[in-house]
Amino acid sequence: MTVEARFKPGDAVVVDTRDHDGHCRTPTYLRGRQGRVREVLGAYKNPEALAYYRDAEALPLYDVVFGWKEVWGEDGIDEIAADIYENWLKPA
Amino acid sequence: MPHDGHAHDDHAPIEDIGEVSQYEVLEQAIRELLVERGVLSAEAIQQQIDDMDSRTPVAGSKIVARAWTDAAYKERLLNDPKAALAEMGVTKLDENPEVKVVENTPDRHNVIVCTLCSCYPRVVLGMPPAWYKKRAYRSRVVKEPRQVLAEFGTELPDTVKIEVHDSTADLRYLVLPMRPEGADDWPAEKLADLVTRDVMIGVKVPKVA
Numbered sequence: 001m002t003v004e005a006r007f008k009p010g011d012a013v014v015v016d017t018r019d020h021d022g023h024c025r026t027p028t029y030l031r032g033r034q035g036r037v038r039e040v041l042g043a044y045k046n047p048e049a050l051a052y053y054r055d056a057e058a059l060p061l062y063d064v065v066f067g068w069k070e071v072w073g074e075d076g077i078d079e080i081a082a083d084i085y086e087n088w089l090k091p092a
Numbered sequence: 093m094p095h096d097g098h099a100h101d102d103h104a105p106i107e108d109i110g111e112v113s114q115y116e117v118l119e120q121a122i123r124e125l126l127v128e129r130g131v132l133s134a135e136a137i138q139q140q141i142d143d144m145d146s147r148t149p150v151a152g153s154k155i156v157a158r159a160w161t162d163a164a165y166k167e168r169l170l171n172d173p174k175a176a177l178a179e180m181g182v183t184k185l186d187e188n189p190e191v192k193v194v195e196n197t198p199d200r201h202n203v204i205v206c207t208l209c210s211c212y213p214r215v216v217l218g219m220p221p222a223w224y225k226k227r228a229y230r231s232r233v234v235k236e237p238r239q240v241l242a243e244f245g246t247e248l249p250d251t252v253k254i255e256v257h258d259s260t261a262d263l264r265y266l267v268l269p270m271r272p273e274g275a276d277d278w279p280a281e282k283l284a285d286l287v288t289r290d291v292m293i294g295v296k297v298p299k300v301a
Contacts, residue, residue: 025260027207029234041192044262061261072235078254080234083261 003043005060005086011037012092013064015084023051026088030080033071034092035064041083060086143184147218149289152266155180155216156292157284160271169193169268177216188215194257195268196297201252202267203241203294205233206259213264217289224293234258244295267294274300 007013017032025047041063045056064084068076126132158180159166169176173191191213194202206212207230212220223229233240237254241247248254257265269291275283286298 025208027258027260029207030258041261041263047261061263065255077250078237078256080256080258082258083263085261 003058003060005040005043005062007037007040007060007062007086007089007091009037009039013037013062013084013089014092015064016088016090020048022048024048026084027082029071030066030082030084033066035066035070035082035084037062038065038081039063044085046085046087062086062089064089144214144219147214147216149217149292150284151180151182151218152213152216152289152292153284153287154280155182155266156268156287157280159268160283161280166268170195173266182215185215189213189262189264191216191266192263193266193268194255196270196294198270199251199253200255201248201294201297202255202257202265203233203237204257204259204265204267205230207231207234208258208260211259211264213266213292215264216266217292221289241295244290246296267292269294269298272298272300 012034013036014034015026015030015032020026039062041061043058044061046059047056049056062084064082066080066082068074068078068080071080123137127134127137155169155177159169165176165179168179170193173193174185177191178185189211196202204213205224210220210225210230212224214220229240234256237256238248241254259265269287271283272286275286286300288296288298290296291298
Protein backbone atom coordinates (compact mmCIF):
# COMPACT_ATOMS: atom_id res chain seq x y z
CA MET A 1 0.00 0.00 0.00
CA THR A 2 1.44 3.36 -0.91
CA VAL A 3 -0.02 6.42 0.72
CA GLU A 4 1.78 9.72 0.91
CA ALA A 5 3.19 10.24 4.40
CA ARG A 6 2.68 13.67 5.91
CA PHE A 7 5.64 13.38 8.27
CA LYS A 8 9.24 12.36 7.70
CA PRO A 9 12.00 11.05 9.96
CA GLY A 10 13.14 13.71 12.40
CA ASP A 11 9.82 15.57 12.47
CA ALA A 12 8.48 16.62 15.87
CA VAL A 13 4.88 15.43 16.32
CA VAL A 14 2.25 15.55 19.04
CA VAL A 15 -0.25 12.77 19.68
CA ASP A 16 -3.83 14.02 19.60
CA THR A 17 -5.67 14.20 22.94
CA ARG A 18 -9.13 13.31 21.64
CA ASP A 19 -11.19 10.60 23.31
CA HIS A 20 -12.10 7.58 21.27
CA ASP A 21 -14.91 5.12 21.90
CA GLY A 22 -14.32 1.59 20.72
CA HIS A 23 -11.25 -0.14 19.33
CA CYS A 24 -8.22 2.11 19.15
CA ARG A 25 -4.47 1.44 19.07
CA THR A 26 -3.23 4.77 20.40
CA PRO A 27 -2.35 4.33 24.10
CA THR A 28 -3.84 6.98 26.37
CA TYR A 29 -0.55 7.51 28.25
CA LEU A 30 0.96 8.91 25.04
CA ARG A 31 -1.90 11.24 24.12
CA GLY A 32 -0.85 14.88 24.21
CA ARG A 33 2.82 13.88 24.33
CA GLN A 34 5.40 15.17 21.89
CA GLY A 35 7.69 12.74 20.13
CA ARG A 36 10.01 12.46 17.17
CA VAL A 37 9.34 10.45 14.03
CA ARG A 38 12.14 7.93 13.60
CA GLU A 39 10.81 5.96 10.68
CA VAL A 40 7.86 5.78 8.33
CA LEU A 41 6.88 2.13 8.69
CA GLY A 42 4.53 1.95 5.71
CA ALA A 43 0.77 2.19 5.35
CA TYR A 44 -1.63 -0.04 7.23
CA LYS A 45 -5.39 -0.22 7.42
CA ASN A 46 -6.99 1.92 10.09
CA PRO A 47 -7.66 -0.48 12.99
CA GLU A 48 -10.51 1.71 14.25
CA ALA A 49 -12.53 0.74 11.16
CA LEU A 50 -11.00 -2.67 10.51
CA ALA A 51 -12.07 -3.93 13.94
CA TYR A 52 -15.71 -3.44 12.93
CA TYR A 53 -15.37 -4.84 9.40
CA ARG A 54 -15.89 -1.36 7.96
CA ASP A 55 -13.98 -0.17 4.91
CA ALA A 56 -10.63 0.74 6.36
CA GLU A 57 -8.37 3.24 4.63
CA ALA A 58 -4.64 2.70 4.65
CA LEU A 59 -2.90 5.17 6.93
CA PRO A 60 0.80 5.92 7.17
CA LEU A 61 2.23 4.35 10.32
CA TYR A 62 5.14 5.91 12.16
CA ASP A 63 7.74 4.70 14.63
CA VAL A 64 7.61 7.59 17.12
CA VAL A 65 10.12 7.98 19.96
CA PHE A 66 9.16 9.78 23.16
CA GLY A 67 11.59 11.10 25.77
CA TRP A 68 11.21 10.03 29.38
CA LYS A 69 10.51 13.50 30.80
CA GLU A 70 7.91 14.17 28.10
CA VAL A 71 5.92 11.07 28.99
CA TRP A 72 6.35 10.82 32.75
CA GLY A 73 7.53 14.30 33.81
CA GLU A 74 10.62 12.83 35.47
CA ASP A 75 14.25 13.04 34.38
CA GLY A 76 15.60 9.94 32.71
CA ILE A 77 17.59 8.81 29.69
CA ASP A 78 15.20 6.00 28.77
CA GLU A 79 12.75 6.31 25.91
CA ILE A 80 9.47 4.87 24.75
CA ALA A 81 8.90 3.95 21.12
CA ALA A 82 5.40 3.31 19.81
CA ASP A 83 3.84 2.82 16.40
CA ILE A 84 1.28 5.57 15.81
CA TYR A 85 -1.09 5.97 12.85
CA GLU A 86 -1.06 9.30 11.05
CA ASN A 87 -4.65 10.18 12.02
CA TRP A 88 -3.44 10.59 15.63
CA LEU A 89 -0.44 12.84 14.89
CA LYS A 90 -0.22 16.60 14.56
CA PRO A 91 2.84 18.72 13.80
CA ALA A 92 4.47 19.92 17.04
CA MET B 93 -4.50 -49.53 37.49
CA PRO B 94 -7.94 -50.92 38.24
CA HIS B 95 -10.73 -48.61 39.31
CA ASP B 96 -14.47 -48.37 38.81
CA GLY B 97 -14.44 -52.00 37.74
CA HIS B 98 -11.97 -51.63 34.85
CA ALA B 99 -8.19 -51.59 34.39
CA HIS B 100 -5.94 -49.49 32.16
CA ASP B 101 -2.52 -47.81 32.04
CA ASP B 102 -1.56 -45.01 34.44
CA HIS B 103 -2.55 -41.52 33.40
CA ALA B 104 -3.25 -38.16 34.99
CA PRO B 105 -6.78 -37.82 36.30
CA ILE B 106 -9.18 -36.61 33.64
CA GLU B 107 -9.85 -32.95 34.43
CA ASP B 108 -13.22 -31.68 35.33
CA ILE B 109 -13.42 -28.64 33.07
CA GLY B 110 -15.94 -27.01 35.35
CA GLU B 111 -18.24 -24.23 34.26
CA VAL B 112 -17.98 -23.13 30.64
CA SER B 113 -17.51 -19.38 30.41
CA GLN B 114 -19.67 -17.08 28.30
CA TYR B 115 -16.70 -16.36 26.04
CA GLU B 116 -16.15 -20.07 25.41
CA VAL B 117 -19.82 -20.43 24.47
CA LEU B 118 -19.55 -17.39 22.18
CA GLU B 119 -16.34 -18.68 20.55
CA GLN B 120 -17.87 -22.08 19.94
CA ALA B 121 -21.07 -20.60 18.50
CA ILE B 122 -19.16 -18.33 16.10
CA ARG B 123 -16.78 -21.12 15.10
CA GLU B 124 -19.65 -23.48 14.36
CA LEU B 125 -21.45 -20.82 12.35
CA LEU B 126 -18.34 -20.06 10.29
CA VAL B 127 -17.92 -23.74 9.49
CA GLU B 128 -21.63 -24.25 8.82
CA ARG B 129 -21.77 -21.29 6.41
CA GLY B 130 -18.62 -22.43 4.62
CA VAL B 131 -16.52 -19.38 5.59
CA LEU B 132 -13.85 -21.56 7.19
CA SER B 133 -13.38 -25.29 7.36
CA ALA B 134 -12.82 -27.13 10.62
CA GLU B 135 -9.57 -28.42 9.09
CA ALA B 136 -8.35 -24.86 8.41
CA ILE B 137 -9.05 -23.86 12.01
CA GLN B 138 -7.26 -26.92 13.35
CA GLN B 139 -4.34 -26.27 10.98
CA GLN B 140 -3.94 -22.75 12.40
CA ILE B 141 -3.97 -24.12 15.95
CA ASP B 142 -1.38 -26.74 15.00
CA ASP B 143 0.80 -24.10 13.29
CA MET B 144 0.74 -21.93 16.38
CA ASP B 145 1.42 -24.83 18.74
CA SER B 146 4.40 -25.88 16.62
CA ARG B 147 6.10 -22.48 16.94
CA THR B 148 8.63 -22.14 19.75
CA PRO B 149 11.43 -19.71 20.67
CA VAL B 150 13.90 -22.13 19.07
CA ALA B 151 13.26 -20.42 15.72
CA GLY B 152 14.20 -17.04 17.19
CA SER B 153 17.27 -18.49 18.94
CA LYS B 154 18.64 -19.90 15.69
CA ILE B 155 18.02 -16.62 13.88
CA VAL B 156 19.86 -14.60 16.54
CA ALA B 157 22.76 -17.06 16.69
CA ARG B 158 23.16 -16.86 12.93
CA ALA B 159 23.10 -13.06 13.04
CA TRP B 160 25.93 -13.22 15.61
CA THR B 161 28.07 -15.40 13.37
CA ASP B 162 27.18 -14.12 9.88
CA ALA B 163 27.47 -10.34 9.38
CA ALA B 164 25.73 -10.37 6.01
CA TYR B 165 22.79 -12.27 7.50
CA LYS B 166 22.57 -9.76 10.35
CA GLU B 167 22.29 -6.92 7.82
CA ARG B 168 19.48 -8.73 6.05
CA LEU B 169 17.74 -9.45 9.35
CA LEU B 170 17.75 -5.77 10.31
CA ASN B 171 16.88 -4.42 6.85
CA ASP B 172 14.65 -7.09 5.34
CA PRO B 173 13.47 -9.25 8.25
CA LYS B 174 10.82 -11.03 6.22
CA ALA B 175 13.35 -12.43 3.78
CA ALA B 176 15.81 -13.20 6.58
CA LEU B 177 13.18 -15.11 8.56
CA ALA B 178 12.11 -17.06 5.49
CA GLU B 179 15.74 -18.01 4.89
CA MET B 180 15.75 -19.67 8.33
CA GLY B 181 12.65 -21.70 7.57
CA VAL B 182 10.03 -19.54 9.30
CA THR B 183 6.89 -20.26 7.32
CA LYS B 184 3.57 -18.54 6.64
CA LEU B 185 5.01 -15.07 7.11
CA ASP B 186 2.21 -13.60 5.01
CA GLU B 187 -0.39 -14.94 7.44
CA ASN B 188 1.33 -13.38 10.44
CA PRO B 189 2.08 -9.79 11.47
CA GLU B 190 5.38 -8.38 10.23
CA VAL B 191 8.40 -8.70 12.48
CA LYS B 192 10.83 -5.84 13.06
CA VAL B 193 14.19 -6.57 14.65
CA VAL B 194 15.71 -4.08 17.10
CA GLU B 195 19.38 -4.38 17.96
CA ASN B 196 20.91 -3.95 21.39
CA THR B 197 24.17 -1.98 21.44
CA PRO B 198 26.60 -0.96 24.20
CA ASP B 199 24.52 2.26 24.55
CA ARG B 200 21.00 1.02 24.04
CA HIS B 201 18.95 -1.87 25.38
CA ASN B 202 15.56 -2.74 23.88
CA VAL B 203 12.62 -4.29 25.69
CA ILE B 204 9.26 -5.23 24.20
CA VAL B 205 5.76 -4.85 25.59
CA CYS B 206 2.21 -4.46 24.37
CA THR B 207 0.45 -2.13 26.79
CA LEU B 208 -2.88 -2.45 24.94
CA CYS B 209 -3.17 -6.24 24.82
CA SER B 210 -0.49 -8.88 24.34
CA CYS B 211 0.96 -8.46 20.83
CA TYR B 212 3.99 -10.70 20.57
CA PRO B 213 6.25 -11.95 17.74
CA ARG B 214 4.57 -15.37 17.76
CA VAL B 215 5.84 -16.35 14.34
CA VAL B 216 9.38 -16.52 15.76
CA LEU B 217 8.77 -17.06 19.49
CA GLY B 218 5.54 -19.04 19.71
CA MET B 219 3.09 -18.33 22.50
CA PRO B 220 3.92 -15.54 24.97
CA PRO B 221 4.70 -16.35 28.61
CA ALA B 222 1.87 -15.69 31.09
CA TRP B 223 3.65 -12.73 32.71
CA TYR B 224 3.92 -10.97 29.34
CA LYS B 225 0.12 -10.78 29.19
CA LYS B 226 -0.35 -9.69 32.80
CA ARG B 227 -1.31 -6.16 33.69
CA ALA B 228 1.64 -5.85 36.08
CA TYR B 229 4.26 -6.29 33.36
CA ARG B 230 2.36 -4.28 30.76
CA SER B 231 1.78 -1.28 32.99
CA ARG B 232 5.09 -1.32 34.87
CA VAL B 233 7.66 -1.85 32.14
CA VAL B 234 6.77 1.45 30.45
CA LYS B 235 6.90 3.31 33.76
CA GLU B 236 9.75 1.65 35.66
CA PRO B 237 11.68 -0.49 33.17
CA ARG B 238 14.85 -0.60 35.25
CA GLN B 239 13.04 -2.03 38.26
CA VAL B 240 11.20 -4.57 36.12
CA LEU B 241 14.42 -5.67 34.43
CA ALA B 242 16.15 -5.91 37.82
CA GLU B 243 13.41 -8.31 38.93
CA PHE B 244 14.44 -10.49 35.99
CA GLY B 245 18.05 -10.27 37.23
CA THR B 246 19.04 -7.73 34.60
CA GLU B 247 20.94 -4.74 36.00
CA LEU B 248 21.92 -2.22 33.34
CA PRO B 249 24.41 0.61 33.90
CA ASP B 250 22.92 4.13 34.12
CA THR B 251 24.73 4.98 30.90
CA VAL B 252 22.73 2.45 28.88
CA LYS B 253 19.52 3.87 27.50
CA ILE B 254 16.54 1.55 27.73
CA GLU B 255 14.16 1.79 24.84
CA VAL B 256 10.74 0.35 25.62
CA HIS B 257 8.92 -0.66 22.43
CA ASP B 258 5.18 -0.57 22.88
CA SER B 259 3.77 -2.85 20.16
CA THR B 260 0.77 -0.67 19.43
CA ALA B 261 0.11 -1.44 15.78
CA ASP B 262 0.81 -3.87 12.95
CA LEU B 263 4.43 -4.73 13.67
CA ARG B 264 5.82 -7.23 16.16
CA TYR B 265 9.23 -6.67 17.70
CA LEU B 266 12.12 -9.06 18.26
CA VAL B 267 15.22 -8.03 20.23
CA LEU B 268 18.61 -8.85 18.72
CA PRO B 269 20.77 -9.07 21.86
CA MET B 270 24.52 -8.45 22.01
CA ARG B 271 26.71 -11.50 21.74
CA PRO B 272 28.07 -12.15 25.23
CA GLU B 273 31.76 -12.20 26.06
CA GLY B 274 33.33 -15.58 26.64
CA ALA B 275 31.61 -17.22 23.67
CA ASP B 276 33.93 -15.94 20.96
CA ASP B 277 34.78 -19.24 19.32
CA TRP B 278 31.40 -20.88 19.81
CA PRO B 279 29.57 -22.21 16.76
CA ALA B 280 26.07 -20.93 16.02
CA GLU B 281 24.45 -24.14 17.32
CA LYS B 282 26.02 -23.64 20.75
CA LEU B 283 25.37 -19.89 20.80
CA ALA B 284 21.67 -20.55 20.16
CA ASP B 285 21.39 -22.11 23.63
CA LEU B 286 22.21 -18.70 25.17
CA VAL B 287 19.37 -17.01 23.30
CA THR B 288 16.35 -17.65 25.45
CA ARG B 289 12.83 -16.36 24.99
CA ASP B 290 13.33 -13.73 27.71
CA VAL B 291 16.49 -12.48 26.00
CA MET B 292 14.55 -11.91 22.78
CA ILE B 293 11.81 -10.04 24.67
CA GLY B 294 14.57 -7.94 26.23
CA VAL B 295 13.99 -8.61 29.91
CA LYS B 296 17.28 -10.51 30.13
CA VAL B 297 20.67 -10.44 28.45
CA PRO B 298 22.49 -13.58 27.31
CA LYS B 299 25.13 -14.86 29.69
CA VAL B 300 27.80 -17.54 29.46
CA ALA B 301 27.41 -19.72 32.54
